[in-house]
Amino acid sequence: MTSGRAVTFAHANIALAKYWGKRDVANNVPAVPSLSVTLEGMRTSTTLELDESLSSDTFELNGVSAPKEALARAVTLLDRVRREAASSSFARVSSRNDFPTASGLASSASGFAALALAAVNAYGLGWSVERTSDLARRSSASAARSLFGGFVELGNELPSSGVLGAAQVAPVEQLDVHVLVCVTSEGQKAIASTDGMGRTAQESPYYAAWVERAPVMFRELKAALLTKDLERVGDLTEASALAMHASAFAAGVVYVTGATLDAMTRVRELRASGLAAWATMDAGPHVKVLVSRADSATVKAAMERVPGVLRVLEAKPGAGATVIEGGA
Numbered sequence: 001m002t003s004g005r006a007v008t009f010a011h012a013n014i015a016l017a018k019y020w021g022k023r024d025v026a027n028n029v030p031a032v033p034s035l036s037v038t039l040e041g042m043r044t045s046t047t048l049e050l051d052e053s054l055s056s057d058t059f060e061l062n063g064v065s066a067p068k069e070a071l072a073r074a075v076t077l078l079d080r081v082r083r084e085a086a087s088s089s090f091a092r093v094s095s096r097n098d099f100p101t102a103s104g105l106a107s108s109a110s111g112f113a114a115l116a117l118a119a120v121n122a123y124g125l126g127w128s129v130e131r132t133s134d135l136a137r138r139s140s141a142s143a144a145r146s147l148f149g150g151f152v153e154l155g156n157e158l159p160s161s162g163v164l165g166a167a168q169v170a171p172v173e174q175l176d177v178h179v180l181v182c183v184t185s186e187g188q189k190a191i192a193s194t195d196g197m198g199r200t201a202q203e204s205p206y207y208a209a210w211v212e213r214a215p216v217m218f219r220e221l222k223a224a225l226l227t228k229d230l231e232r233v234g235d236l237t238e239a240s241a242l243a244m245h246a247s248a249f250a251a252g253v254v255y256v257t258g259a260t261l262d263a264m265t266r267v268r269e270l271r272a273s274g275l276a277a278w279a280t281m282d283a284g285p286h287v288k289v290l291v292s293r294a295d296s297a298t299v300k301a302a303m304e305r306v307p308g309v310l311r312v313l314e315a316k317p318g319a320g321a322t323v324i325e326g327g328a
Helices: 068-085 107-122 129-139 141-147 193-203 207-226 230-249 258-272 293-304
Strands: 005-017 022-024 034-050 058-061 091-097 151-154 167-170 177-183 277-280 287-292 311-317 322-326
Touching: 005 107, 005 141, 005 207, 005 230, 005 277, 022 193, 034 107, 034 141, 034 177, 034 207, 058 068, 068 091, 068 107, 068 129, 091 107, 107 129, 107 141, 107 322, 129 141, 141 151, 151 207, 167 207, 177 293, 193 207, 193 230, 207 230, 230 277, 230 287, 258 277, 258 287, 258 293, 287 293, 293 311
Parallel strands: 058 091
Antiparallel strands: 005 034, 005 322, 034 091, 034 151, 034 311, 151 167, 177 287, 177 311, 277 287
């Protein structure tokens, strides 16, 4: 018995200890563990409705038909759910992001988290958040983390159960921080994350060093987070991003632009002046700044003046994915 309809919200997350590369491509298992913070204010809303009149799934993204690749990824997730629910019903899916899509701002994380939660509820499976997180991970590894709020970890080994979901490490209030998202482009990035990871693994002479070093940074960052050592968390966050991008650079996978570098330089200058601010970047040209709440207004004003920074979004640690309507 299915409920037929679900409406969900999920927020983007920013990795502090980065995930880059795949240990098991077929099962979408990350090459390294990661630790992220879920962000209030950067949200995907998804409505999923079963429709017996449909002969295939439909997917509308931000008011228009989703690109073929996005539709194919969504259908793969829905097919997994249908098999588990013993259902042949197709779904009408509508999603909307309140921030730039497919540009390196973790829209796939919030998008697949919201879709996974909506599908599990609309098809009446009643799964735990851990199993729903595993479902989201199979489509987008970072999406597994967006099922949870606060500070979240995702491992890099598939258990014997076959279920690899994320888990909360610390609550929203663990660190008194904000994240400033310095948007440097409104367009889509040139290299999709999955393609970038594949090229890095195949062609970068530094990929092995990244896979060896990243788990160490993850463990050190997690320990610093649990002791509320903001300076250590910030230093490791910046180091993880630089190591990830150095590995990618060596394979010709370049996401940064002149505006990215200018923004990073400004963050370092602000930190040298005594402000608590650290830069990180995902697979895109935008710079995210981890900043103490006390310094956030000053740092935001400074980053808004950096040439090439189009606007600055301010977010704080937020809640996990939520079902607004529907469910078994």
